Amino acid sequence: MRQVSLARRAERIAPAGGASHHGHAIPFDSGDGFPPLFPDLTAAAHRALTTYRDETLQYGGRRGLAELREWIAGYMNEEGARVAADEILITNGAKHGIELVCQLLLDEGDALVVTAPTYLTAIPIFRSFGAEFVEVGQDAEGLDTDELQATLQRLKQDGRKMPKFIYNVPDFHNPTGVTMTRRRREALLEIAARHGIYVVEDTPCRKVRFEGTAEPTLKSLDHDQTVIHVNTFSKLIAPGSRIGWVAAAQELVARMLQLKSDGGSSQLVQRIIVEWCKAGNFPVQSEKARHTYRSHRDFMVAAVKRDLPQVSMVEPHGGYYVWLTFPDNVDTNELTKCAAEAGVTVIPGSKFYAVDTRKGSPWKHQMRLAYSHASPEQIDEGTRRLAGALQRLHRGAVRCSGKSGERLRFAIGSFAYWKHHLQAHIVLDKAHIVRRIGGCFQRGDLGPSRDRTRAARLTVAE
Secondary structure: OOOOOOOHHHHOOOOOOOOOOOOOOEEOOOOOOOHHHOOOOHHHHHHHHHOOHHHHOOOOOOOOOHHHHHHHHHHHHOOOOOOOHHHEEEEOOHHHHHHHHHHHHOOOOOEEEEEEOOOOOHHHHHHHOOOEEEEEEEEOOEEOHHHHHHHHHHHHHOOOOOOOEEEEOOOOOOOOOOOOOHHHHHHHHHHHHHHOOEEEEEOOOOOOEOOOOOOOOHHHHOOOOOEEEEEEOOOOOOHHHOOEEEEOOHHHHHHHHHHOOOOOOOHHHHHHHHHHHHOOHHHHHHHHHHHHHHHHHHHHHHHHHHHOOOOEEEOOOEOOEEEEEOOOOOOHHHHHHHHHHHOEEOEEHHHHOOOOOOOOOOHHHEEEEEOOOOOHHHHHHHHHHHHHHHHHHHOOOOOOOOOHHHHHHHHHHOHHHHHHHOOOOOOOOHHHHHHHHHHHHHHOOOOOOOOHHHHHHOOOOO
């Protein structure tokens, strides 16, 4: 069969999947929500499928439900954004919004500014459009606006094209967890307006604040229609809703509307969300999310301090992630492999840099841990496994040793994880689990070269 060449946009992207969900592994790589926190949408869904049946089972307008856009406008205006419903476009999640912005603004060879590091899932989206990356550093105040100004001035002096937009996650930055100060936000908008560059504000975790006072959104500080705001319902309602939005100047929204090729985002899901929000559930759910994820953050910060004392850590005031910096002799790409063998999945710092040749980049020693999806018991156990993987890496073993004693400790330590995930009707008996695991070791069924998820599939009821 003749081999057809890929499009350039596909060739630029590595054929890799998203976050891994191994059956036995504790997921520190996943930005998924915590399932027990998901709200009950049954009443809203029933109303959507009865009262609004003719609407929700039909094609919808590409702009999105008017009622939902009006609710979003009110939600944003509570924080001073001054947007109208006609300046909002409903999307299939925030990443769809980012992709539409790229379709609107980027031609092949155009440049954009990103922080170093930046949101890893946005990188292949930008790369698929043939974009060139201009990386700008950040510190405890967020994106370094002095470096941004110097970088743009240098590009102008060299006669190079100016970037089309600046992409930033100003609230609980992914991956670093840093929140941009108001001073930096105002400076960013002033620089962008002076150079005629758009700012894309991606702020999905803004409402997941644990302590401190929220900074104003970039959109609320924008007086020149410079900001294109991207957001989603994924973090506070449910990731599976796949509904987000873009808020921008009406002219830009009208053009993105024509580029939206999906026939309209799901009318059914939009109606479920707006009915649920109209019933006053959003503030209550927001508070539940803050309480739950604050607890998860506290568990992870304490566990890292206990098990990885040699690591420096950004302790976030909100969001889903902690950002670790290991000593210079630790390569987190190798540590990630060893951690996977130990039964905990993580993402190394290298995945969050668009340009891997940035001078002085510390990406080889950095790592992001997510505390959103794992339970407190998993956070505690997963951090111990990561510390054990680091010890094995220091001994020169990239992969786990496979000694039966270490495998047994791994299996017994997984009891809390199994208890959390096995079906509710199973009667758990720890001694029986250990006996069954022991039998697996004797038969050679468990080990790094075998399917270790077999242990989680054992029938553990007497």
